[in-house]
Amino acid sequence: MFSIYKEACAVTSRFDPGHAGEQDLSKPGQALPGVLIVTAVEAEAEAVRRGLGGADGFTVIAAGAGPAAAAAGTAAALAAGSYGCVVSAGIGGGFPGRAALGSLVVASELVHADLGAETPEGFRSAAELGFGRTLYPADPGRAARLAAGLAAAGLDVSTGPVLTVSAATGSAETAAALAARVPGAAAEAMEGCGVAAAALALNLPVLEIRAISNPVGPRDRDAWQIGEALEALAAAGPILSEVLK
Numbered sequence: 001m002f003s004i005y006k007e008a009c010a011v012t013s014r015f016d017p018g019h020a021g022e023q024d025l026s027k028p029g030q031a032l033p034g035v036l037i038v039t040a041v042e043a044e045a046e047a048v049r050r051g052l053g054g055a056d057g058f059t060v061i062a063a064g065a066g067p068a069a070a071a072a073g074t075a076a077a078l079a080a081g082s083y084g085c086v087v088s089a090g091i092g093g094g095f096p097g098r099a100a101l102g103s104l105v106v107a108s109e110l111v112h113a114d115l116g117a118e119t120p121e122g123f124r125s126a127a128e129l130g131f132g133r134t135l136y137p138a139d140p141g142r143a144a145r146l147a148a149g150l151a152a153a154g155l156d157v158s159t160g161p162v163l164t165v166s167a168a169t170g171s172a173e174t175a176a177a178l179a180a181r182v183p184g185a186a187a188e189a190m191e192g193c194g195v196a197a198a199a200l201a202l203n204l205p206v207l208e209i210r211a212i213s214n215p216v217g218p219r220d221r222d223a224w225q226i227g228e229a230l231e232a233l234a235a236a237g238p239i240l241s242e243v244l245k
């Protein structure tokens with residue numbers, strides 16, 4: 001089975017997770033760069049703000065749903081402030097067997113899973129076809145510390161690729177195709193890679209955290225557990241604050 005995961009890793013990146021977002025703090029009076037957290041809708045932003053409890057240095061914006069709105073909103077916010085790290089946050093779908101309803105997923109990588117082309121041989125990613133980027137690594141140190149902190153706080157958390165799709169999956173067939181396309185896929189949402197593209201343009205590290213509101217699969221919008229997911233997102237706030245401050 002062809003996987004966009006391996007080939008996407010070969011895409012050249014200016015992102016150096018070892019140094020991005022770091023700042024020489026030896027100069028007195030120099031302001032610490034902040035953390036920009038980007039959600040799709042205001043209900044998600046409110047949950048994150050509630051969880052952060054007014055911690056200094058965090059800006060939370062709702063930029064709209066989908067990768068284009070996320071990229072545009074993130075780029076505008078980054079142009080208007082001083083940030084050392086960018087986080088895509090919100091609710092998301094969990095791949096069955098990988099991320100349960102109400103749990104949290106910290107992305108190991110952000111994968112633009114439906115950016116590409118259908119061909120007679122099946123879906124081919126934009127990266128494979130040579131016209132675009134489809135994988136953004138999460139900052140490994142921050143992602144690991146965040147996942148460890150959430151687990152230590154007793155929250156149900158897993159790590160793995162988080163997919164960005166422009167249309168939420170609505171069938172078992174599409175869910176299976178995406179899981180085959182991205183081995184280990186843990187969750188899907190609609191903004192991560194838009195946020196990551198804007199962060200990468202400034203060589204800033206990116207993270208994604210999703211609280212699972214629904215399974216990836218046949219659409220049953222009435223069964224989405226949005227309230228529970230928003231509570232899980234808020235519960236992650238103190239750990240986000242501690243790890244990223």
Ligand SMILES: O=C(O)c1cccc(C(=O)CC[C@H]2O[C@@H](n3cnc4c(=O)[nH]cnc43)[C@H](O)[C@@H]2O)c1
Pocket residue numbers: 040041043044064065066090091092093094165167168169188189190191213214215216226
């Ligand atoms: O109706 C509400 O009260 C409400 C509160 C918070 C969020 C919403 C949304 O509809 C958020 C849309 C946002 O959620 C992500 N998402 C959630 N599940 C999936 C999925 O299975 N596949 C793809 N995306 C999902 C996505 O990032 C959307 O932008 C409503």
